[in-house]
Amino acid sequence: MRIQFCGANRTVTGSSHLIEVNGLRLFLDMGMFQGPRDEARRMNEYLPADVRSADAIILSHAHFDHSGKLPVAVRAGFAGPIYCTPPTAEVARLILEDSAQIQVEDAEHLNRRSRRPDEPRLDPLYAPADIPPVLRLMKRVKYEQRTDLGNGVSFTFYDAGHILGSAYVILEWQEQGTGGAAGATRKLLFTADVGRYDTPIIRDPHPLPGPVDVVITESTYGNGSHGPIDEVEPQLLDAVRHVVQTRGRLIIPAFAVGRTQTMLWYLEKFAREKLVPPVRVFVDSPMGVEATKITRAFHDYFDRQTLDLVGEDRLFAGDRVT
Ligand SMILES: [Zn+2]
CATH class of the missing domain: 3.60.15.10 (Ribonuclease Z/Hydroxyacylglutathione hydrolase-like)
Structure with a gap:
């Protein structure tokens, strides 16, 4: 070999x-x-x-x-x-x-x-x-x-x-x-x-x-360390709540494939768990929209937490996401 x-x-x-x-x-x-x-x-x-x-x-x-x-x-x-x-x-x-x-x-x-x-x-x-x-x-x-x-x-x-x-x-x-x-x-x-x-x-x-x-x-991030993943959700929730309370707008730059769906997932979770009122979410990227549709179609590949979150519904299917 x-x-x-x-x-x-x-x-x-x-x-x-x-x-x-x-x-x-x-x-x-x-x-x-x-x-x-x-x-x-x-x-x-x-x-x-x-x-x-x-x-x-x-x-x-x-x-x-x-x-x-x-x-x-x-x-x-x-x-x-x-x-x-x-x-x-x-x-x-x-x-x-x-x-x-x-x-x-x-x-x-x-x-x-x-x-x-x-x-x-x-x-x-x-x-x-x-x-x-x-x-x-x-x-x-x-x-x-x-x-x-x-x-x-x-x-x-x-x-x-x-x-x-x-x-x-x-x-x-x-x-x-x-x-x-x-x-x-x-x-x-x-x-x-x-x-x-x-x-x-x-x-x-x-x-x-x-x-x-x-x-x-691969060793791309071999010499760096990311913050703990469980800090992501409370930090994002804080930011979303602040923006909702002040009637502002939150702009999140995100890669079209992967990161956009991760952000949508958190926003969907906050709404489903009634942690924030239903707010409209816009994905300003044709590629991001397409990647979101592809993700939604592969239900069999979701983890347990996501399957529990969406139940019988479809992920990202809410009319709040445009
Ligand atoms: Zn990669």
């Missing part, structure tokens, strides 16, 4: 790792590097040469820094399966369609800048028309269902509790050859991003199913 780190090494974003095992070449994630436009352009044009003939891409979750280069790989000729969970396929569609628009705008920006007249115009890394071919390659695999990749290699997704549909990956294979280790089962854990316990809506990370031989992990 060989590992090649193709991104997110000595930096964050651009996650992609090539695993060569038993004659298969498998990519774990195909993320976009995020940084200054010029540097990002240079980094994101780069693809490992053998991506065209890779056997599969296993996608841990939909975030851009894990999925954003899928259209670059498909444009370069990759035509194999892209394995992901059902919610990841939906959220990735949203993120990639948005990203395609940004790629077009970024190329326009770089072309507008003063350039030598003999310099060729830059094409966008990909455009909206490049997204449907990516989506057609997606194979939806549920958590805890082992998928056989052939040559004695298989993988299983487990809930990583990071965003809707996020997974960590256990890759398993039988050692080949005639040496002493031949026939032995080996396991590689790719954690990708692992979520916190007790976050709203999604479940906690699934416990590891057993020992593994190799771990590839």
